[in-house]
Amino acid sequence: MGERATAFRQRKLSSLVYDEDEVEELWAAVDSGNFGKVRKLSRGELELDRVYAGKAFNFLWQAGLKNHLDIVRELIRAGADVNWRQPTTGDTLLMFAVKMQKEELVCTLLEECDPPGDVNLPNSCFELPLHAAVQAGNEDLVQILLQSRAKINFKNVDGDTPLHYAVKEENKEIASVLLSSGCRRDIANDKGETCLHLAAMRNNIGLVQLLVKAGCDANARDKAKKFPQDHATDQAIVDYLDMQPAIN
Template sequence: MKKFFTSLRKEGEGKSPSKGSLWKAVVAHRDEIPEKAYTETCYEIDARELTEFHCAVCFEEASKVENILREDPSWLDSRDWYRRTALHLACATGRAEVVRLLIKRKCKLNLSDNKKRTALMKAVQCQEEECVTILLKALAEVDRQDAYGNTALHYAVSQQNVSIAKQLLSHGAFIDRRNKSHLTPLLLAVSRKEEEMVKFLLAFGANINAVDKLKRNAFMLAKESQSTRVLSLLQDHVDRMALGQNLDDTFAIGFNRNRIPQQISQDKEEKILENPSQISNPVVDEITEDPMFRISIKADIYGKPDTDSFSEHLDVDTKNVLPPGSTEEETTKPAGLREENGMSIIENAPREQNVMSLLL
């Protein structure tokens, strides 16, 4: 009998797997999050399984809900068969007025359903942005984790909703929270080939060096998903870091064009000081009879002149500064000044009395 079963083995199957590979397979399977966690977003609502109060929350006007609560306030945080509260159901169905009413009645914001999901998570999953806004203003917790370790931000990523993700982050959501597979929102976005979300999270400061349970980083996950566009975004981010643009600078470039990286500003300043003749159109902010000139020139991120700031670098006061060989009387009047038809006209002045004297 022993020989019979041995003969049925296929070639290469006689060796048993090592303990290490078995343990790795078991751990990977145990922590694997099923795809339905991200695709099955909305509740299956059967009116026959709901109480009168929960039916009113899902299908009736807010006034009906108000009347029931006025008669019996104990319904406020009551649960159905799936441990869903009225707030869960109202958020999942997009009933913003009912959500406001329940919050006004002081309902509990962070209760969990049978999958440990809060009402905020359901609002994010179902992309009910108005309900998300209401809950965040009411100070609902943003970093609660469900049975899979996912946060509301993970579900904003899976739904590719940048607007909701931005709201969550602006209310203090932790951008690098890991789920049970050790996937941060960025790693999740990379594995799902969500280009816009990857770009957004990188700009917002997500950790590009994070790894999942199997020690795969963002580049490895991008290669596995065969997304050349995501790989390009990741490489571009690394290149920016190598050039000295840290995460904060990257965020500024991506979301606030008015901020200039320090290195670019310094380089432009040096070029202006070395060759003042390149100043094609200096801006004179203030001219008085002293005379005192304030020149404000700024290079924007694309190398074009801008006039918003940079005055701290070129703020020159020529008061009480006499050109060589000049007397105090001569300096009270700008060089090359003549009158014609009652108007004062400034002719071309010598170089040492022109822009060069201001800069030196």
């Protein structure tokens, strides 16, 4: 075996060997919020981003779950990756915090950590934290993420933008926030559906009117060659959309 191969094998084997007692000691310190002990142990030989046997998360995620914000900051200072992604979902701690609606943790990750959490790092479904905040119906988190320069028109794996999410959730208030923040109103998803198609499908006259007033095209066709009004069963919506002029 060559020297380079031998060195690689030794590094790989050494990464598999660790002090179980040290893992448990650091885990207990993180779990209980013992800042002093975390500060001491996190600068040892343990791999901070590793999910050790019997644990559901790594140390940083456990600190976030427990809302120990000082320990979150300390672990990141010690070298933990703020943008470490959960293997099965691709979620970062920021995404997790948004989904759990932990506003303080979100602000800590974005404003108080060096480096900060990446607001535009997608998960395995190509969702951003902004998609998750919209889906949760949390307007405060939506505003925080937009102020942190979240990509407002980012498409998920199905081509849906945060505005598509707001319409699917029938959340007129968040849709208004996104529109007033400059999102593109006529982006089509992978089915060719604009947000106006989705609002018409849901027979939501309030959203339909909001989108039309924002400049959405009532004459846009989806991939099935249907106009938004073709999806509505509420005659008032059909009549309203039929009255709209074509947008050049």
